[in-house]
Amino acid sequence: MLKYNFKKIENFSKKKWKISNFFNKKKKSKIYILDMFPYPSGDGLHIGHTIGYIASDIYTKYKILKGYNVLHPIGFDSFGLPTEQYAFQIKKHPKLITNINIKNYKKQLKNIGLFFNWEREIITSDPSYYKWTQWIFIKLFNSWYDNKKKKTRSINDLIKIFNKEGNINIFLFNNRKQSLFSNKEWKKFSNKKKENILQNYRLAFISERKVNWCPELSTVLANDEVKNGRSERGGFPVYKKKMKQWSIRITDYSERLLKDIKKINCTKNLKNIQNNWIGKSKGVELIFKIKNKINISNINIFTKEPENIFGISFIAISTEHNLVNFIKRKKIKYYIKKIEKSYLNKDSNLIGYFTKIYAIHPFTKKEIPIYITNYVMEYGSYSIMGVPNINKIDYNFAKKFNLPIIKILNKKKIFINSYFLNNLNKKKAIEKINYIIKKKKIGIKKINYKLKDAVFSRQRYWGEPIPIYYYKNNIPKTINNLPLILPDIKYKLFNNNGESPLKKEKNWAWNIKKKKIVNKKKIDNLHTFPIETDTMPSWAASSWYYLRYMDSKNYKKIVSAKKEKYWKNVDLYIGGIEHATGHLIYSRFFHKFLNDIGIVSTIEPFNKIINQGLILGKSVIISKINKTNNFISYDLIKKKNDIQNIYISNKLLKKNNNFDENNIENNNCEIDLYKLKKWRKDFKNNNFILNKGKFIAKIKIEKMSKSKYNTINPDKIIKKFGVDSFRLYEMFLGPLNQNKIWDNKGIVGTYQFLKKFWNLFYSKGKFYISNKKPNKEELKILHYTILKIEKNIKNFEFNTSISLFMITLKKLIKINCNKKSILKKLLIIFAPFAPNFSEFIWNKIGENKSIFNSKFPIFKKKYIISNNVKYYIMINNKIKLKIYLNKNEKNIEKKILKNKKINILLNNKKIKKILIIKEKKIINILI
Structure with missing residues (x-):
């Protein structure tokens, strides 16, 4: 018997697809499928990247087989800081590095059997592309x-x-x-x-x-x-x-960005992330007059809860607040620098500087001290009311600076010690205070957004x-x-x-x-x-690239009106959830702007967005004591606040480690210090504090990332098991939108499955399938599989699709099915998942054209619809079991009396009456 040889199969498929064109077809129905395009780093693709590409490729191949005109382009987001840094380190120009990296990425993408419109390829560092980014600016x-x-x-x-x-x-x-x-x-x-x-x-x-x-x-x-x-x-x-x-x-587009997110077909989680990033809140901007004689008369503070003003003990402002410019103190610059150095660090200590300026409480007329702090910007504002009894951070700040903590609510959420709000619940308190604010003109209703320019x-x-x-x-x-x-x-x-x-x-x-x-x-x-010497951020090019794919060779326009109106939106956009804020906000903003100036005809760029889950890898973390050259074994650490975590390659673990796969997060494993010092030169001059001669590292399972040295290169896996085994295993790991842990052992299963599938097409040492007519059972198996696979593909449930293929294969092997009319159709629906395998066998069974020039089989109900009807059998009004009877059965009573299971339940007891209720499918036997 001819053995399954994936290398021979893949070489054949590549040659076949090289001379074929499955895109640019003049068909009525179009679909635009897009992956978030890659940044071509020197390390190449890892298995965390490929999961999204394989998923979109399965859907692309399915749509090709369904007769759609498919646009599935690819390009490279090639500008950016990582390449520039790497270029400086190795003393080469980033253009040269980018070209090398892109060449490697293209090779990897093609090796995975992905179908892309390569003729539409774009590279963001190409002047013919960034000309239009500059045009948008x-x-x-x-x-x-x-x-x-x-x-x-x-x-x-x-x-x-x-x-x-x-x-x-x-x-x-x-x-x-x-x-x-x-x-x-x-x-x-x-x-x-x-x-x-x-x-x-x-x-x-x-x-x-x-x-x-x-x-x-x-x-x-x-x-x-x-x-x-x-x-x-x-x-x-x-x-x-x-x-x-x-x-x-x-920020001018905040409301439109918020409102139109509802029009995108995506998860609630993604919509919530967008909504939170924009951060719309309705409230009141309260006016606090300044007591001190300075060139600013008042300070305005936005709050969603103006009723909490009676618990205020201080006002906190950021270093960016306009008031800071009017403070003339010798130490102000020192404190500003100190505050800004800890600005974005949530774990840092609270820092505050008393301005010696007071605001006047608009109701009580009491003096309120104003502090410059390092935590205000966390709220997306430049000034906030410090209400310690309501807010935890305000409480910690008040404690540190000995400021009063004023209680304004009791356990039942009734206002106390709040002057005219006493004995009111929150709803009535809000109504009353809003009325007073309006009457006394000490504030205005306002909508605030967290989103900044x-x-x-x-x-x-x-x-x-x-x-x-x-x-x-x-x-x-x-x-x-x-x-x-x-x-x-x-x-x-x-x-x-x-x-x-x-x-x-x-x-x-x-x-x-x-x-x-x-x-x-x-x-x-x-x-x-x-000329301006600053350059654009990396998100500038990636905010509109999807449009250029529609008309990538147009040198006169960013995109022609005709082609934009044809393709309109990206119908399916696949990428990581980490792009749910910056990238998605910017893309949607660019699109709305281009719609306003008449370049695009739609108001949103993407119809449907799917965020694939992460492939999680094993990270290794070693611990360095802050402000020293000392590294300490993880099991010796007492104060974690004094420690800086540093990622190292997981290849530096000693091979004899006892590693518990079921309790990964609690694994502490030994590092090979000789390899560590050899791996990076800067570790040579450091001191390592050991425990009983061992240096222990912390193991963590998390997102694969080159910066964490926990990535796995797909090339090595493909070399050992083949492209199709790799594709099937990545999809088989679990639901597309969930995080999964990679296990090299699991891929053996999909490899063995393909070998069994291969043998289905053999008879007497050669490729052979029978021309005989299929029987009912074979047709039932086939059409059930067509129905379920098509449904799964539409729902992006690729893991259950592969499970179903495995079940189907077992059934066909059991009945020794080798009928041409069954196996050909099965091969077509399997092709999007394992394209190389399917293409090769398709040719071997006598088909000269590519399998992707065929049509996806049509499911026929008649082969799986049963004439049997389910009945519930009751004995003395209690359900005991269910049986299936032919819907045309004329003598139901006689049929059930012959049923062995029913006779066992009756135990030779005399039957008084049999009630048959056909409408409810119930048979009640009274004994």
């Missing part, structure tokens, strides 16, 4: 959001309003903090002053703001790139720093240049000759010490006459001007 720069019309308009429309009316009306419905002016005053303003005003409205604008600054990475980071006060990349400390930055006014500047090289030059008096102007190409600079300049590497580039000035880049020495502020 220019459109944002030249736009403002009209809150009255609830859409974006051209900045020229705003200038016309200012020329005609001034900004009184604009100020009222846009709530921008600036002075009012008439149209006559506007016309007299200098160009610089006009631009400063317009910057308050532009959707892409430049301003000084406090940002997340990482000194180790020498760049600004977005909020979603910072976890617990440290950079997600590298785990370095992140501080607040005031810098001049480009930002995107995403997105910082768009990055102080690094490997990103899209921002197409801006600075005209006379530093006025930003757009460079419309796109693309503005990123210059090739030496890797030595990447270590920027906080400055953008492009600042050191000689040829980085813009000549407005020649409309091209020239040497900086030619800057004269007449014809030649400096």
Whole structure:
């Protein structure tokens, strides 16, 4: 018998698919299936990445077999900080590294048998692509959001309003903090002053703001790139720093982003994440007058619960609050720096600085101290009421600074010690206080959003240049000759010490006459001007890439109207839940903006989103004592607050470790110190504190990540077991949306299953299937499988599909089925899951065209619908068992009296009467 040889099978399939085209078919029905595209790192794909790609590929192949015109493209998100850092380390240009990494990724993706529209491939670091990212930025720069019309308009429309009316009306419905002016005053303003005003409205604008600054990475980071006060990349400390930055006014779209999330078919969890990130809250902005004589008369604080004002013992403000600018103290700068260094660290101690400024309680007229603290921004605000009796953090802060803790509610949630709220429950208290606030005019109703404008500047090289030059008096102007190409600079300049590497580039000035880049020495502020040196964040390119796939070769437009109207939305978007905040918010914002300016015809980019679960890997963590060069064995640790956790490769564990797979989290395993010191040079000079001659590490099961050294390369598994065994096992691990633990032992099962399936097509040492007509049982097995597999694919229940294939195979082997009409159809429905296997056998049984040129079998009810009817057998009104009778049975009484199981229950007792209730399918035997 010919053995199952997956290498031979895969070589055949690759050649077959190379000359075939399963896409770009002129068919009535279209479907756009998209994976969140990969960042091509040097380590390549790991098995955590591939689970989503295999799932989308199964669905793609299914839709191809169903006759759809499928768009399933792929590209590479190739700009970004990791490549730049790696380039600096190995002294090579990121462009070269990116090309090598992409080549490796493409090889891996093709090895897994994935079907992609490779002719539509995009690479975000290619100027032909980022030309359009720059084009979007220019459109944002030249736009403002009209809150009255609830859409974006051209900045020229705003200038016309200012020329005609001034900004009184604009100020009222846009709530921008600036002075009012008439149209006559506007016309007299200098160009610089006009631009400063317009910057308050532009959707892409430049301003000084406090940002997340990482000194180790020498760049600004977005909020979603910072976890617990440290950079997600590298785990370095992140501080607040005031810098001049480009930002995107995403906050103008807050309400639309919140409202339209309901239109996306996704999990409640994903919708909740989006809602929480935007963070809409209704409440009151209370006005507290300032007691001290400073250039600010009051402080406004938004609160969802104004009734808690009677429990206030202090006001907490962030370092970004406007009041900070008016505090003149010698130590203020020291405390500001101290506070900002702990800003994003939730585990840090509470830090506060008393401003020696008091606010006046709007009701009681008592003096309330104002503190600058490090925890205010956690609430998405710049100032909060400190109510210790209600809030735990406020309580801890009040305790630390000896501030009063005022009790305002009793156990029954009735207000006490609250003046006119005494003896009221919460509902009535809210009604009363809102009435007083309105009557006394000490606050206004307001809707607040936690979402902040997105910082768009990055102080690094490997990103899209921002197409801006600075005209006379530093006025930003757009460079419309796109693309503005990123210059090739030496890797030595990447270590920027906080400055953008492009600042050191000689040829980085813009000549407005020649409309091209020239040497900086030619800057004269007449014809030649400096170009912006910051680059765009990595999310800029990934926020609209799905549109470019629709029309990737169009050099004149971002996407043609005809192709956009045909493909419209992404019908199915598959990716990790970790992209549920930043990426999804930005993509939806870009799409709505492009809809406003007439580029896209839909209001949401994605119809359906599926978040695949994580493949969890075994991480190894060693412990370092803070502010020392000492590493300590994990089992010797007493105070965990003094410890810094450092991830190392799980290959450094000693092989003789007793590892309990059923209690993984409690495993403490021994490290091979010789290998550890050899693995990374910086460990050589450290001291290791052992316990009885052993150095123990902590084992943790968590998300696979290159930074945690716990990834598994699919190439090695495929080399040993084949592509189809790997594909089947990844899907068999569990439901697509749940987290799964990888176990190398399990893949042996899917490999053995394929070998058994292979043998089904053999007879007497060669490929052979019979042309005989199938019997009823064979047809029943086949059509039941077609019905269930199609249902499972539609519901993305791929693990249960593979279980069903295994059951079906057992049934067919048991009845020795080798009928052509059965096995051919079974092979077609199996093809999306194990494409190489199916393609090879399809050819061997006499089919010259690819299996994916065939049609998905149609389920026929007649083969699995039974004539039998289920009846419940009752004895003296108690249900005892159920039996099946033919629905056309004429003598039911005679039939049941012959049933052995019923006779055992009757035990030879005399039957008084048999009641047959056909409507309810009940037979009641009275004895």
